[in-house]
Amino acid sequence: MGVKTKGFDDFNKRLKKMGNKAKELEKGTTVSFTDLFNDRFMQIHTKFNNIDEFFDKSPFEILTEEDFDKINESELDEYVRNHSRFSGWEDMKGKAGQEWVAKQLGF
Numbered sequence: 001m002g003v004k005t006k007g008f009d010d011f012n013k014r015l016k017k018m019g020n021k022a023k024e025l026e027k028g029t030t031v032s033f034t035d036l037f038n039d040r041f042m043q044i045h046t047k048f049n050n051i052d053e054f055f056d057k058s059p060f061e062i063l064t065e066e067d068f069d070k071i072n073e074s075e076l077d078e079y080v081r082n083h084s085r086f087s088g089w090e091d092m093k094g095k096a097g098q099e100w101v102a103k104q105l106g107f
Contacts, residue, residue: 031097041099045084057083059075
């Protein structure tokens with residue numbers, strides 16, 4: 001006598017899919033700024049609609065990746081503190097990363 005449990009089959013398939021995606025992510029993935037700091041993330045956590053607006057309204061002139069790399073970290077942290085829910089750039093980047101990974105895993 002057996003019990004048919006379709007729900008568990010679906011759950012197991014989803015877990016397997018998540019495991020495969022996690023293995024894929026472990027290999028390393030490059031994520032664009034606009035994917036990492038998507039519009040929804042920016043609207044929830046900052047005073048801006050998107051990452052472009054966030055930096056367009058900032059005191060920093062960013063035309064290239066090198067320009068971004070030259071930004072004074074303490075000035076960037078202060079800007080983030082004043083215009084978001086985060087204590088600084090690393091905090092904001094970390095939360096964006098967590099949310100991106102969770103979305104990739106299907107949460």
